[in-house]
Amino acid sequence: MASSNKDVKDPIRVVITGAAGQIAYSLVYQICSGEVFGKDQSIILHLLDITPMMGVLQGLIMEVEDISLPIVKNVIPTDNEETAFKDVDVALFVGAMPRKEGMERKDLLSANVKIFKSQGIALDKFAKKSVKVLVVGNPANTNCYILAHYAPSIPRENFTCLTRLDHNRAKGQIASRLKISPDLVKNVIIWGNHSSTQFPDVRFSTVVVNGKETSVYEAIQNDNWLKNEFVSIVQKRGAAVIAARKLSSAMSAAKAICDHMRDWWQGTKDNEWVSMGVISDGSYGIEKGLVFSYPIHIKNGKLSIVQDLKLDDWSREMIDKTQKELIEEKNDALTATSSQ
Incomplete structure (x- = not known):
């Protein structure tokens, strides 16, 4: 070969x-x-x-x-x-x-x-x-x-x-709602756990519609959909695929793995980020050492958590919920290691 x-x-x-x-x-x-x-x-x-x-x-x-x-x-x-x-x-x-x-x-x-x-x-x-x-x-x-x-x-x-699959799913849902190409959707965030508690966040996301860049909230003009149905669809998408295929996501998971590694290898564009689970340094009040999905910018192979994004009370509540689940999982896993 x-x-x-x-x-x-x-x-x-x-x-x-x-x-x-x-x-x-x-x-x-x-x-x-x-x-x-x-x-x-x-x-x-x-x-x-x-x-x-x-x-x-x-x-x-x-x-x-x-x-x-x-x-x-x-x-x-x-x-x-x-x-x-x-x-x-x-x-x-x-x-x-x-x-x-x-x-x-x-x-x-x-x-x-x-x-x-x-x-x-x-x-x-x-x-x-x-x-x-x-x-x-x-x-x-x-x-x-x-x-x-x-x-x-x-x-x-x-x-x-890997939380890039969730990231791609979130982009796909926004693109589908607006009837645009997914590559016109930028800077969605998946916070937290790759589970049904994850928080798909589009408050900082932009889209290009009819040649003009605007915020996702402004483009969709339906805050109720964005805070409820959209979040639920992304959180439960894996289960929905299993229900339909009788098998878990494979093609989309493989594509997300490739997207994750390609961006890590080659970098992200300026002022753009992707979602990755990384070991927390304490950013956004997350327990240090926890593996948590953040918005990540990549340059020269180096990952950095995007800082200074303003969290409102709803976002904080969603992030705290997924962190709580991850802390419980971590503690259960550490208990399991000590018994083996």
Whole structure:
């Protein structure tokens, strides 16, 4: 799978966990096609999954070979954490224990703590210290917290979780309401947890309608819809997709992963931001150390939380609600770690 292009940069190593799953199936092509890290950036792909899935991974590798992508230097399938995380530059934690029927939240957290504790230790031991980490598997914020907890030698700013799917959903809803292209919607924010308590906030968002830039509130002129139905649609969109598809979001999740990593790799535009779960530094009164979704600006690979946005009482209440849930999840997860 070697590239013949002399201008291609030396390869970066990208690991995908849960690589035999449906999100990874949509994700692999986008990464290997150059959409994320650039058409001139060669890649060595590490694919991690459990032992019974190794046959499925061989089928995935056949497909990568059959697509004949020029930047793919090698694909390494493995069920071994050392092989998976060895010298990686980017780690995409897509795999997690899914919630099964009748499973209590604490049982789900306990199962995921076991996975992310083990993978955190391996990441800390084998990955590059500069590795860029994105946790996708749910509960994403708390899984990211546990992963970071067990990888103390990697800088805190290198850990993120995925709320870009919620961000994209919010943009899509505004665009659909106004009958415009989603790329004309700017600076939506997802605050908090990737759950039904998340706060999709468009109070600072702008849209371009008929060539003129205006605020979302001014363009839509329906505060009741924006504060109620819009928020509820975004919060419950994942469940609505499952109800319709009988499967969870895969194509849109993979696209959001790519958007998240591309912006982290290449930066955001001036005066524009995206939503990412990051380790809180205390901004906006959020508990320090909690993995919380904020508006994020990115320059030269460095993430920074957008500061000085004025929160009204309603926003504060919404943010406090999602923070409360995250603190409870974190505490339950830490209790689970101490019992394992």
